[in-house]
Amino acid sequence: QVQLVESGGGSVQAGGSLRLSCAASGDTIRNHYMGWFRQAPGKEREGVAAVTRRGVPSYADSTKGRFTISKDDNKNTLYLEMNSLKPEDTGMYYCAANLKVVQFPLITDAYDQWGQGTQVTVSS
Numbered sequence: 001q002v003q004l005v006e007s008g009g010g011s012v013q014a015g016g017s018l019r020l021s022c023a024a025s026g027d028t029i030r031n032h033y034m035g036w037f038r039q040a041p042g043k044e045r046e047g048v049a050a051v052t053r054r055g056v057p058s059y060a061d062s063t064k065g066r067f068t069i070s071k072d073d074n075k076n077t078l079y080l081e082m083n084s085l086k087p088e089d090t091g092m093y094y095c096a097a098n099l100k101v102v103q104f105p106l107i108t109d110a111y112d113q114w115g116q117g118t119q120v121t122v123s124s
Contacts, residue, residue, distance in 0.1 A: 022095030047106025
């Protein structure tokens with residue numbers, strides 16, 4: 001199993017940027033489908049962005065054009081570059097992984113390995 005540890009969260013003003021990292025250990029992310037999810041207080045966890053083993057990204061409509069998912073297989077790390085942040089982007093951000101093929105990469109049930117999360121707060 002792969003262990004995931006997120007970092008890079010923080011508090012920013014609207015319009016600002018943050019870069020989240022997800023460091024993996026125990027296995028290589030090269031073999032995994034990877035995703036970023038977020039959960040705001042009182043809301044369900046939702047998919048933000050995902051990337052296939054070959055590095056093909058997919059995005060939620062709410063983040064398309066503002067967020068960029070990438071990975072460095074050599075560093076065994078997944079990234080999420082977030083620009084033009086909005087207050088509605090506030091939430092706990094989680095990294096997720098699955099060794100198996102993921103048909104719907106932006107749904108939570110597609111993943112079986114999760115990190116503990118990193119908090120992102122965007123103020124207006």
